[in-house]
Amino acid sequence: MAEIIARGVRFHVQRLAARDQSSTLTRPVVFIHGLGLDNLSSFYYTLANPVAHGGATVILYDLRGHGLSERPRTGYQVTDSVADLAAILQTLNISGPVHLVGNSYGGTVALGFAVAYPERVASMVLIEAHVPVPGWAEQMATTIRGIGSDLSEGELGRWMAQNRKYARLAEFGKDLIHHTTFVTDLLATEPLAAQKLRIFTRPVLAVYGEQSDVIHHAHVLDGLLPHYTLTVLPDVDHSVLPKATRMVRTIVQEWFAAQ
Amino acid sequence: MTVEQILTEIRAMLTEIIGAEYALGLDIGMDTSFDNDLQLESIEFVKLATMLAERYGDRVDFVAFLATKELDEIIEMTTGEVVAYIASCLTLADATDG
Numbered sequence: 001m002a003e004i005i006a007r008g009v010r011f012h013v014q015r016l017a018a019r020d021q022s023s024t025l026t027r028p029v030v031f032i033h034g035l036g037l038d039n040l041s042s043f044y045y046t047l048a049n050p051v052a053h054g055g056a057t058v059i060l061y062d063l064r065g066h067g068l069s070e071r072p073r074t075g076y077q078v079t080d081s082v083a084d085l086a087a088i089l090q091t092l093n094i095s096g097p098v099h100l101v102g103n104s105y106g107g108t109v110a111l112g113f114a115v116a117y118p119e120r121v122a123s124m125v126l127i128e129a130h131v132p133v134p135g136w137a138e139q140m141a142t143t144i145r146g147i148g149s150d151l152s153e154g155e156l157g158r159w160m161a162q163n164r165k166y167a168r169l170a171e172f173g174k175d176l177i178h179h180t181t182f183v184t185d186l187l188a189t190e191p192l193a194a195q196k197l198r199i200f201t202r203p204v205l206a207v208y209g210e211q212s213d214v215i216h217h218a219h220v221l222d223g224l225l226p227h228y229t230l231t232v233l234p235d236v237d238h239s240v241l242p243k244a245t246r247m248v249r250t251i252v253q254e255w256f257a258a259q
Numbered sequence: 260m261t262v263e264q265i266l267t268e269i270r271a272m273l274t275e276i277i278g279a280e281y282a283l284g285l286d287i288g289m290d291t292s293f294d295n296d297l298q299l300e301s302i303e304f305v306k307l308a309t310m311l312a313e314r315y316g317d318r319v320d321f322v323a324f325l326a327t328k329e330l331d332e333i334i335e336m337t338t339g340e341v342v343a344y345i346a347s348c349l350t351l352a353d354a355t356d357g
Binding site for chain 1: 277281294297298299300301302304305306309322323325326329330333
């Protein structure tokens with residue numbers, strides 16, 4: 001297993017070699033997964049291989065506290081996630097611009113990275129990206145606390161305990177929510193630096209589900225990003241990646257073929 | 260390598276991933292399913308893919324094998340499907356080398 005140390009934390013990283021050497025896609029594509037029970041496997045089984053076959057070197061990693069990466073007690077602010085990504089790329093000797101693909105909170109990290117290091121982003125694909133608008137952090141913290149409580153004392157926890165796979169996920173979720181600074185760090189999130197996004201000149205593709213609870217974030221981005229393309233998928237909620245995999249795959253493949 | 264030898268190696272890898280204690284009550288054979296029987300988490304399956312790559316190297320392109328399958332097909336796979344794929348790759352590699 002590929003493990004690297006960045007910012008003193010052990011990260012699980014997967015690197016897929018480009019399959020089509022004739023491709024003009026010379027920059028690596030970095031996938032950033034969502035929060036909580038998500039990890040790099042959601043991209044590994046859906047978009048990573050097709051993008052590698054399209055000719056890009058692909059990097060996937062588990063966020064700190066997630067998947068097979070280490071779960072330290074602290075360091076869960078969005079700024080930490082952005083610093084982690086920068087440190088991981090540095091450890092992998094990737095210094096030039098990269099294409100970022102973020103799902104849900106992974107999109108939040110991609111946006112934060114683009115604000116902090118605009119020259120290091122070739123393009124972004126934001127799938128159901130959460131945008132830290134005012135009030136977002138409080139809403140997320142409330143949702144996550146609710147999940148934590150349901151995992152510990154509610155029906156969800158009892159149901160998950162019956163199956164090894166879900167029991168492990170539940171234990172992971174409880175530890176992250178109850179025994180790290182995950183929730184308090186989320187609450188400390190600063191609203192997105194909108195003025196900095198307005199001068200981000202690289203192309204951005206956003207994919208949202210028509211019935212998503214964060215569809216309004218798609219329209220917030222529309223007003224900020226100069227080179228913004230939005231695709232809204234009908235009859236899909238926030239779970240665009242697992243529920244509309246084929247559609248998302250086609251959209252993302254076409255996007256990278258055009259880069 | 261024979262199919263039985265490959266199965267023995269895969270069984271050892273799976274036991275390491277799910278833990279010897281949980282594996283104790285299971286008889287991991289060709290029909291064992293990753294989802295129903297082993298209740299493997301999707302990230303644990305990534306771990307298996309990495310272990311296979313470390314063990315068999317370029318002779319077995321497991322990433323390409325997974326690329327042909329949808330998520331639900333991967334989840335529902337059996338040990339036997341993985342063993343059969345590895346056996347076919349090794350046979351091909353031997354034939355090419357020979």
